[in-house]
Amino acid sequence: MLKLTHRASGRHFLQIPGPTNVPDRVMRAMDNATIDHRGPEFQVIGKKVLSDLKKVFQTEGPVVVYGASGTGAWEAALVNTLSAGDKVLMYETGHFATLWKKMSERLGLNPEFIAGDWRQGVEVSRVAARLEEDKQHEIKAVCIVHNETSTGVTADIAAIRRAIDSANHPALLMVDTISSLASIDYRHSEWGVDVTVAGSQKGLMLPPGLSFNALSDKAIEASKSSRLPKSYWAWNDILEANKNGFWPYTPSTTLLYGLSEACDMLLEEGLQNVFARHTRFARATRRTVEAWGLEVFCANADALSSSLTAVMMPEGHDADKFRKIVLDNFDMSLGVGLSKLAGKVFRIGHLGDFNELTLMGTLAGVEMGLSLAGVPHKPGGINAAMNHFVETSKF
Ligand SMILES: *Cc1c(COP(=O)(O)O)cnc(C)c1O
Numbered sequence: 001m002l003k004l005t006h007r008a009s010g011r012h013f014l015q016i017p018g019p020t021n022v023p024d025r026v027m028r029a030m031d032n033a034t035i036d037h038r039g040p041e042f043q044v045i046g047k048k049v050l051s052d053l054k055k056v057f058q059t060e061g062p063v064v065v066y067g068a069s070g071t072g073a074w075e076a077a078l079v080n081t082l083s084a085g086d087k088v089l090m091y092e093t094g095h096f097a098t099l100w101k102k103m104s105e106r107l108g109l110n111p112e113f114i115a116g117d118w119r120q121g122v123e124v125s126r127v128a129a130r131l132e133e134d135k136q137h138e139i140k141a142v143c144i145v146h147n148e149t150s151t152g153v154t155a156d157i158a159a160i161r162r163a164i165d166s167a168n169h170p171a172l173l174m175v176d177t178i179s180s181l182a183s184i185d186y187r188h189s190e191w192g193v194d195v196t197v198a199g200s201q202k203g204l205m206l207p208p209g210l211s212f213n214a215l216s217d218k219a220i221e222a223s224k225s226s227r228l229p230k231s232y233w234a235w236n237d238i239l240e241a242n243k244n245g246f247w248p249y250t251p252s253t254t255l256l257y258g259l260s261e262a263c264d265m266l267l268e269e270g271l272q273n274v275f276a277r278h279t280r281f282a283r284a285t286r287r288t289v290e291a292w293g294l295e296v297f298c299a300n301a302d303a304l305s306s307s308l309t310a311v312m313m314p315e316g317h318d319a320d321k322f323r324k325i326v327l328d329n330f331d332m333s334l335g336v337g338l339s340k341l342a343g344k345v346f347r348i349g350h351l352g353d354f355n356e357l358t359l360m361g362t363l364a365g366v367e368m369g370l371s372l373a374g375v376p377h378k379p380g381g382i383n384a385a386m387n388h389f390v391e392t393s394k395f
Helices: 024-030 040-057 070-081 095-106 124-133 157-166 217-225 235-242 253-269 271-292 319-330 356-372 382-391
Strands: 013-015 063-067 087-091 110-114 139-145 172-176 195-199 210-215 308-312 332-334 345-349
Touching: 013 345, 013 356, 024 253, 040 063, 040 210, 040 253, 063 070, 063 235, 063 253, 070 095, 070 139, 070 172, 070 195, 070 210, 070 217, 087 095, 087 124, 095 110, 095 139, 095 172, 110 124, 124 139, 124 157, 139 157, 157 172, 172 217, 210 217, 210 253, 217 235, 253 271, 271 308, 271 356, 271 382, 319 332, 319 345, 319 356, 332 345, 332 356, 345 356, 356 382
Parallel strands: 013 332, 087 110, 087 139, 139 172, 172 195
Antiparallel strands: 063 210, 195 210, 308 345
16 A cells, blocks of 8 residues: 555544544445445435535525535536626635635636735625625625635624625625534524535545535526526536436535535534534634744634634744644644745644544644744643633533
8 A cells, every 4th residue: 555654653633724534434434335326325315415414504595516626616606606797896815715716717707806914804894885885786796705714714704794785785695614614603594695615625524525505595596697607517407406316417425425424423413512612622722822922823803713723933934844844753734824824824723523632632743843843932832722621621
């Protein structure tokens, strides 16, 4: 077998903000023969996952599942609802928002990008002002990243909905929840989102390979007059086949077994408990980062992410050298700094299949790495996370 790591024993610590560690239960669920995707056995699983997904997205509407990475579901959201030259309002929260904007340009849309400094997140008043100004309703969609994975900064989606409503603006609201779904509270229906974009490999605890569009009635209505070319991504054929639990083409049967199990795990724990668990891990992590005397990249206390923490490297130290030291010594992967943050931040993923001791192992690996890399910090910072867990223990 191809030897990919130099470690002989123990599990690799995959503490990047996605892909995340796949729980044993999900692995076992996928350890199954491939089946006839047009047969009765598949139909049962197809219907089950489509119904479970509604609970996870907190929606009454349909959820479309693609065999694709999250990027595919971004494209699906745009091409199903919009037409060439349509203006879309997007907000520069970081690397992923920038990629979504570039994609919209390639697709022939006309994005208006509200510039942001990456540390503050979305200032809703700026979105509101732009919508108020747009009396002609040229803006056809507002596209927001709920949890900007490059920075660890979140956006208040309910407040954006209120801004759209108070401007009486008909624009669609599309939200990327690729790194927040099943980690941070997210309510597709209640928050009036038209298209929610998600992926399998982050909070859903699955391998990469599936992605999702949750739809509102308004989004489905918009898809009927949208003129951007689409074929594989077209919702209508999929929605039609999904009514009976099938897909128009071969779905990722093995991943769907895993998805079914992952939904069971999330719903057994209870979504609110899942969110509370992530909040607790994030607080413990930030307390430790502060105790080290390092700085969390997110500079807005109301926008701190529960699924990851981006940590700023002190001036003169390279985050990638530090990450390599952690990987070589402790077999742990930490997230890279993306685009303009390359070398300047490292990201600790604390989402998905995760418990207190996984986090303690992660933070211990980071602290030892800081020492080995000669990064100035106060030793013993991990005690702050231990204190947090003791102070907030449930039993
Ligand atoms: C991971 C991620 C993406 C990209 O998803 P892929 O599955 O790599 O295509 C997009 N947006 C956000 C917020 C992400 O975290």
